[in-house]
Amino acid sequence: MNQKFSLNVNGEVHKVEADPDTPLLYVLRDNLGFNNPHFGCGLGQCGACTVHLDGKPAHSCRRPISQVGDRKIVTLAGLGTPENPHPLQAAYVAEQVPQCAYCINGWIMTAAAFLRDNKKPTDDEIRTALHRIKCRCGTHLAILRAVKRAAAMMG
């Protein structure tokens, strides 16, 4: 049974009608056209669907739309733009990080929240913070270089 929801995505409010059990991922992708959170596992194991809910990384594949409430949703597209990139986005380009790039929502959105709360992290702290996020192409070293570069940019 469809219900009406109001979602704040990347600073804009959108009205949608959806079944309350629909995961946020499908509402973002199918109802609102925010394609960039990807379906990776539907199980909260990989991170490909990660968005920020009130600044905290969340698996949109597991979060029913009925449990989002008025939390502010930010997707990778809302994190920054080529003209005004988030330091992690700039670092990702500078380090030429991705191979297939399907995983990047998980790494960038998680690292963005981590770097906001942790200035000058060590390599081990970064690795721990990014535990369980998957990259199948093996770009882990480039990811770690980019996170360190972004950390330096964020001072």
Added chain:
Amino acid sequence: MTRHEKFATFSRRNLLKAGGALVVSFGAPLAFDSVHAADEATAVGTKPPLTPDQLSSYLAVDADGAVSAYFGKMDMGQGLSVAIRQMVAEELDVSLQSVKIFIGDTAISVNQGGASGSTGVQEGGRQMRMAAAEARRVLVAMAADKLGVPADQLSVIDGVVRGKDDAAKQISYAKLIGGQYFNVHLDWNGKYGNPLYAPGKAQPKDPKDHTIVGQPVPRDDIGPKVFARTNFVTDVKVPGMMHGRIIRPDTAGAVPVSVDESSIKHIPSAKVVWDKGFLGVVAEREWDAIKAAKGLKVTWSNATPPFIDQTALFDHIRSASARKHELGGKQAGDVDAAFQSATRLIQAEYQWPFQSHACMGPACALVDIKDGHVTCWSGTQKAHFVQEGLAAILQMPRDNVRVIWTTGPGSYGRNDADDCAMDAAVLARAAGRPVRLQYMRDQGTGWDPKAPASIHKVRAAIDASGNVVAWDFLSKGFSRVDVNTNGSNPKDTLAGQTLGVELKSGDGFGVPEQSYGFANKRTAWETIAPLLDRASPLRTAHMRDPVGPQIHFASESFMDEVAAALNVDPVEFRLRYVKDPRDLAVIKAAAEKAGWQTRPSPRKDQSGDQVSGRGIAYAQRGPTRVAVIAEVEVDRSTGRIWPRKFTVAHDCGQIINPDGLHHAIENNVVQATSRTLWEEVKFDHNNVTSVDWRTYPILEAAQAPRQVDIVLINRPEIAPSGAGEASSRPVPAAIANAVFDATGVRIRRAPFSPENVKSALS
């Protein structure tokens, strides 16, 4: 916000009529006024047929002088498209920025084999280089005619042909041919796919004159991906599109005997598509399709559980009758006689499990069947082969099928992408609507074609002076081509197999590629039948560096075992037997860079649970050679291995883009580390039980090496060869040899998971 894929708004009929050329705006008049002087023999307004013997099949010059390159291979994220642009720009003497590349669209490119065997630069680039050189030759000849200056008195700078002595005499490529098509015949070798080669009369540049090739050029697809402005294959939408899901049995081999459609009545728009063993659903919304697939009540046939006990896998491989036995590689001398007269025999067996591509997302495809024409968006590595597969399964002429490769959720070989395109086609035909199908995670990991499990038996005969006088290597395993490397034939796809096509399992494995010059040498492989012959989640096919990691895990671990048995340093021991100078160079370069200390393994100066060691392995892959040194830390109490550092020396001939190459090598090493330490497809009697990231763990960030040092050996005088896979293959043995160095214990079975290592150490 929804960005419909731009191709979907094109009228396909117009596009096909125009030969798919993107250089000419559809419906817009050609700029004939600027090309009236062009030689009709070399420039025409109508596109010549899209065949490999036409220059226009590879290159075109737009009215504004921009160059379009049409490439029949795909870039799976290793920067191939930049490398090809560099090669084309170099030969044409145009700026890199002026070269656009169109990849993997069957309407505008010929079948150059797709992403396959690390041949993107080696074969695909070679062809594009020759095409570009020929285009330059033709354009200079046209300019000579027009300017009244002999061709050898002309040079080209940034797409402008000018007199060497009289720069006032000049004409641009745009003026010469912009907006028209090349009408130039190439000397095609008659082959499609990787071996396709169609040079013109021109010779490519001398490498010493290269200014664009060899430069570290960044990829142009990364920015759009990082700013979420790239449409992946999962993001393509067309009007009227439905979402599909496929339903697989709990017991592999079972087929539906009854389907209760009323069980999904409550889901609006959901429809069942059932034909023999093929079962799926379609619905208007993706979440509805997922719910319908999950909720549909299906009675399955009472299939006999098809699989053996996994603990007996390697016993099964050892005892199964060989379906095919073949010698491979260079054989030498009389191996059996040499073993008879040897003073010492060393032998070992190595074991490698089934592995899954387990791509970051399960495969996705969109198929639109309209007015007798088919359009498919797919993340496949081989769009032209999928075109053939779709034509076969839909029983339509191949020319009525267009496959548009669209960047997908990762690809390392024959993953689930081709199966998905074929399944989507069956759904779309039944639904009478375009259908977008994405598999679910358990299908992506559980039902993708697997890298084959195998055992490898190696023997060495040693004489009284401690020399290796004979070498005997045998791989035995499931076939690398149980299903083929592409989906061009329904028999090689789950759609075909569930619909009941006649099966034909192929046979193939491989032997080590190394230049060890043993006087007596035999290398051979054997394949065995699949455990389930139809629609099996353990069907086997190509996965990155197909059978390379397992073969060289065995050959290079064994080389280390022999060195240790003879108390010789592992690098020194290899240098005694390696014959090829380029092989010697990579081994020496890696050892030098890593600061290798000459001594036999294992280390004898450590005690306690925390130990460390170093190991080397090397291999060729075609003309490419790689040596890898691993430095590992081992926790004897937990069995946990951490490869802290790798040093790689890599020679793939001429380097086109060192930056792209560096990333390709680093990612290969890390992915191969994941396969070595963690990856094993688990199964029970009924089915594969590795179905997600918990049951098929891969490397985590914390387990990644701290450092990968890479020595790139550039040989501009040698044709560039593949780099997409080669550095995967020495990694497992390099790690195993380092673990031996650290612990004195030989690991002969992958993966080197903590539990496997702990049990080996105890």
